[in-house]
Amino acid sequence: MTTMQNPGGSTPQVAAQTAAGLPGTGVNPAVAPATRRTEPYLRLQWNDTVTGAVGYLVVHTLRAGLATGGTRMRAGCTLSEVEDLARGMANKTATFDLPIGGAKGGVDFDPKDPRAVEVMERYFEAMRPWLDAHWVTAEDLGVPQHLIDEVFDRLGLDQSFHAAIRRAADPAATCERVRRGLNAEVEGGFLLGDVIGGYGVAHSCLAAAVSWGQVPAETTVAIQGIGTMGGSAAYYLHEAGMKVTTVADAAGTLHCADGLDIPALLDLRDEYNEVDRTRLPENVEQLPRSAVLSAEADILVPAAISYAITPDNSFDVRARVVVEAANAATTPEAEAMLAARGVPVLPDFVANAGAVAWAWWLLLGQVDDAPDTSFDRLRTVMHTKVAQLMAAWTEQGVTPRETGHRWADDPAPVTGPVVIP
Structure with a gap:
């Protein structure tokens, strides 16, 4: 090693x-970048x-x-x-x-x-x-x-x-609490530990739509990747009434202008989260894998690989906002190009942080294996944070990433050992 x-x-x-702060990037140059x-x-x-x-x-x-x-x-x-x-x-x-x-x-x-x-x-x-x-x-x-x-x-x-x-004071009891939380069953036949991250992404999308005064039923979404994160985000967006028109897996892009039947589509996934094309409904159009980035949708959710949006394909993006469900989904250069076009990127360290935040709430005993408690807390936190990110963008021209970096640069102090019950 x-x-x-x-x-x-x-x-x-x-x-x-x-x-950050250069002309044409959509960033207010009067606001100095946070120290990184x-x-x-x-x-x-x-x-x-x-x-x-x-x-x-x-x-x-x-x-x-x-x-x-x-x-x-x-x-x-x-x-x-x-x-x-x-x-x-x-x-x-x-x-x-x-x-x-x-x-x-x-x-x-x-x-x-x-x-x-x-x-x-x-x-x-x-x-x-x-x-x-x-x-x-x-x-x-x-x-x-x-x-x-x-x-x-x-x-x-x-x-x-x-x-x-x-x-922990009682490691066995804490381990049991963690296992119960991760394996708590939720609606749709899923486990809480598998879907909580995607639930947070879904509510990042919903909060973004709220910020521009658009109701879920009038909002369209395209999602790149329908694995654990992207699939659960698609499920909860569908449940909330948003129209998920486009999804992509490793085999290509699937599209239906009237909205995909997400629960049925997720049931067609194999162990590698690829959809069985032989069982698709006739109204689902099959497109090249890259087509998801240029989909006519209000929200684009890259939920597959890092560096999915680059300078080479950023101009293909037609969405009003990009919500990063995958880690490091947008390169810095591409994000600056999107900002110059008026397209904000909700950064991964906010939009997809629901899983890690929830895991530590569970470890610290702040939530348990009751799904509603976890969903309620995460939904509240996500809507609050995304509302602040979008307000800074629309009112001051400060990108969501820069606002998020300012939060990250001023964390709550840890003055002693972490106490885990």
Whole structure:
């Protein structure tokens, strides 16, 4: 395993901050950019001698000895990608006043490879010193929560929130509370832990529509990715009365101008969250995968991969607002180009932070396994934060990301150890 130092130079996020305030970006130049921490606390690289897979851990910030952030697996995963994601996690935890720092894990390996679970187990074994005492992880792209928990169980760590649970006054009781919350059943046959993040994204979209005075029934949405996050966001938007006209998976884009039957569509997904095209209704049009970005919709939700919206395709976006359900879904350059056209981007560290915020509310005993309690709290928080982001954009020309960064740069202080009941 290699501990890496920062090689120097700017990151995409630094470029984004440099762009803030320049003419034509839609940012008020009179508002100075917030100070950003660009250097992570720690970088680790792991090399799998069996398969050649490479894994990374980046801890961007450590607060009270803890950091939180999921673990992803995809072919082509890079250190810079994991570093960007860890920075985003630090923004999430600070923005939502959570008493921990931000981190991220990533493995450069195909999650569909039959050896993927073995690779994951060796990676977590290598990262065990951090998992045991400092790093709380969870599912991410290519790594479902149940597989993480199975691997943790084999390693004798019980559950992926282990580093926090072990600090509790009664670790067994806390672990049981976490398990009950994650596995609480909700309407639609889902589990609360699987859908809470998408529920938060859905209400970010609803709050954005409210900010411009549009009712759900008159609002259209396009969603790139219908896995755990995108699929649950689509479900709750559909339930709220919004018209989800376009969705995309790895096989392409599906479109229906009158609105897709989202619950029926989700039932057609396979284990890789791809829709069975042979069972689609006749009124569903099949389009190229990239077509989702140019869909005629009020709201675009990139919920699949990082860096989905780039300078090359940003002018294809026709939506009124972009809501990032995927981490780092929009490159800084593309976001500046969208802002210049009057299209705000609700940043991932607010829009998709519902899952991490809820997980820590659960750990701290502030919510339990009653879904309505969790939904009510997250809905209230999301509507409040998005309303403030959109007000700053419409009234002052300050991008939602810049407003969010100001929140993240002034987190609630952590003056002692995190107390977990």
